[in-house]
Structures are given as structure tokens and as C-alpha cells.
Amino acid sequence: MSSTLLEPSTTAHDLPAMLPSVEWITDTARVARLSQDFAWFSPILKRDLAGKTGDVVARPRSEEEIRQVVSACAIAKIPLTIRGTGTGNYGQSTPLFGGVILDLSGYNAFCWVRSQVGRAQAGIRLSEFDAQARPHSMELRWLPSTFRSATLGGLFGGGFGGAGSINYGPLAAPGNVLGVRVMTVEPEPQIVELRGADAMLLHHTYGTNGIVLELEVALSPCVPWSECVAQFESFDQALEFASKLTKAPGLIKKEVSFLAAPIPTYMAPLMPLFNDKQHAVMMVLAPQSVEGVEDLVKSFGGVFCYNKTAEEVLSSNRTLIEYTWNHTTLHALKVDKNFTYIQSGFTPAKHVEQVKALEKELGGEVLMHLEFLRTKEGDFNCSGLQLIHYTSEARLNEIMAIYRSHGVQINNPHVYIVEDGKQNNLDPAVVKMKERFDPMGLLNPGKLRSWASREVRH
């Protein structure tokens, strides 16, 4: 397409006819569906993002098709919102100002595995990446519970980590993501490879400061993981067990998730094993560590009540991972749609005491769900995805304030601006990256406050 065909009056609706070789979705209902993610977990976001939709969806399958769409949007100054498969939680891929949704799920080729490193196009599903790495005896270092459908680019653009973060920390820990290939949003889009810390300036920025085409990530040796559950009558003992297991150097694990009573009763496959007074610790363990963990469970007064080998997990097509992280919230919402949640980061070394204190203060109204992990710096810790019986926005804010008053960081899942979710801790270099990769501010406009305030200053 020649840029002379594009006029200032060109709108997103004109693009499908101008770029017929690209797959476009123009049906209003489908475009509206592809404008949404799982922001509905939050009654606040559900309200604030109601009716926000793109104008059309482009689903390019090659770098050349992406280039054509991006160039056309840059020339006509049409907003562009990148989407993987839309499993984000904060309206991350919901456009605030219409325009084109750039759905990269069809740009999904696996590139290679070399030694302990893998590379793929951004739209690859994480489950597919893992399947491709397995013949090389490698696996991804972290699997969000949405691994079946979520994309690698989406995890990088909007995610945190998942099963495996107990060993390797979040994606943001240095050494996890090695490099990204990025396209600029300009009439003549440029392609740049960013490595290490530079690459991380595009992480968790909701696709506001560059279009990631490919990612290169460090892998870990693959393990035939077993999946197990321990049951406890005592909250404190379950918590202390989970903390002890996280730190136990000889017991190899990929996931340790703590669910306070009555959350286990919301998890269909665990339901018959639990009554509403019992607490669960769900674990993904190396097979040689199962016996040792069973002993540890007993020493904390628990009962080892569920144990599946990797073969059993595979043949049942049911994995405990899909009951952890924000899947816990999803299962709870199926039982009671009045639940919502918060996300919290505890303080390493104080986390067990902080959890106990908050359980004492808010137990019953806030149901404790913790994911044990290592921080970006390597400290043992847990982060919370606590379930809340929602009553009002004011009470939700009070609960988050109570958490903060205990020294716990809240990563607020009820806001859609990048900085608000991170308590305003945004590295100014993120904005510099946007100047370089999106000088016209067309990517997901409205989501990066520091960019908007920079425009006001100019």
C-alpha cells in the first residue's frame, strides 16, 4: 500500500480495504470481545472499562504484515493496542481510545533452542513453547496458570511469573529474559534487538512502549513433575510448612500454593478431600522429593492427601497449576460471583508474621491465598492473591490500606494505568524507551501516565 493512499481523514475502519492481505476482524461483536480481558475479576474495572472497544482487529501472521499495519497506523495516527490472547487482568489490552487491536496470536512460530536458551515469536502460546522445548530436555522457567492459552509476548507485556517463580523469581529477575526483537511505531517501522536490562524496560508496560516481535528466554532442565496436596487443620502450621518447604534446598519444587479454609472447597477436584475448616498446600514437586515432602508434611501435623505422577497428570489433562495463581480466583468466582481479590507482596523474612497478623485482623472477610516464590533479588517470600467478599469500593480501599499499614506492598488489580498498579514506581527510562519506539504515543494510549504528563510539560 502506498502512503499516498492514506490521508489525515483515514480511520481504522478504512484499513481492511487498504491492506487486504492481512486478516481483519470487523464484526462489532467480535471486535468488542477481542477488546476485553479478565478485568471483570474487578467490579471497579468492570465499571470503568465498560464499553471500551477497538474499531477493528488486525491478525497479522508475518513480520511484513505487522509492518504494513503499523506503518498505516503511524501515517494516519491511529491508536494501536497489542493483544496476545487477552488473559490479562487489568484491561491491559482494552483500548481506551478505539483504533486497531493488533492481535499477535497468529505470529507464533517457535524459533530455536540452543543449550539452555529458547527463542520464539511473541504470539506463541506458552504451552506450545514448552512442548517445543521438551524434546531438547528443557522447559520454561515460569508458567502462569494461564499457560495453555496465554502468549509469551503477553506474559512479558503484562504478566509477572507463575509456577517456577519459586526457583527463578519473576520474569523481571535478571537473567530470565535475555533479549527481545522490537518494532518501532513509525511510518517506516524500524526493528531493533534489545538485550538484558534494556529489554526489561518493555516488561510489564502493557504494550505501551514497543511492539515485541520475538523473545529469547533462559530455560531450565525439564523434570517429570509430580503434583501433590497436603491438608492441615491449623492455618499457622500450613503456613509454616509452606514457608519451610520453599526454603528447603534439597526438596525440588516448581510450585507451592497456600489456600486458607474454605478456599480448597471451591476447587472442584480437591472438594471431596476438604471440609470448610481445612487448609491446603498445593505443590508441584520433583518425583525424588515427594517422599521427603511427605515427611515434612507429617512433621507439621498435616496429611498428604493427593499425589499424581507426571504420567497421571498428562493422561488426565488436569494439572494443579490451573488451580493456582489467579486461577484460584477464577474457580472461586464460579462458586460465588461476589468475590474479588487483591494482589500483595510481603516482606522477605517478615512474610510469615505479616500473614498471621493480617489473618488475625481480616480473616473471614479476606481469604488468604499465597504463592510462595523468590523475589527478583532472590529472597524467599510469598505474594498474595487474597479473595475478598466484595461489599463496596470504599471497603476494598480500606482493606488495601490495612495491608499497606502492615508494610505489605499492594499491586492494585483494580486500576488500569501502569503506574497505579506499581505504586508509582516507574523507571523514567521506560518513558525514554517509549520516545524511541513509539514517538507519536499511539501504543495503548492512556495507560502510561508518565507519558501523558510528559506531553503536558512539553
Ligand SMILES: Cc1cc2nc3c(=O)[nH]c(=O)nc-3n(C[C@H](O)[C@H](O)[C@H](O)COP(=O)(O)OP(=O)(O)OC[C@H]3O[C@@H](n4cnc5c(N)ncnc54)[C@H](O)[C@@H]3O)c2cc1C
Ligand atoms: C485466571 C488467570 C490466571 C492468571 N495467572 C497468572 C499467573 O500465574 N502469572 C502471571 O504472571 N499472570 C497471570 N495471569 C495474567 C495473564 O494470564 C498473564 O499475564 C498472561 O501471560 C498474559 O498473556 P496474554 O497473551 O493473554 O496477554 P494479553 O492479555 O493479550 O496482553 C497483556 C499485555 O501485554 C501486552 N502485549 C501482548 N503482546 C505483546 C507484544 N508482543 N509486545 C508488547 N506488548 C504486548 C498487551 O498490550 C497487554 O497490555 C492470569 C490471568 C487470569 C485471568
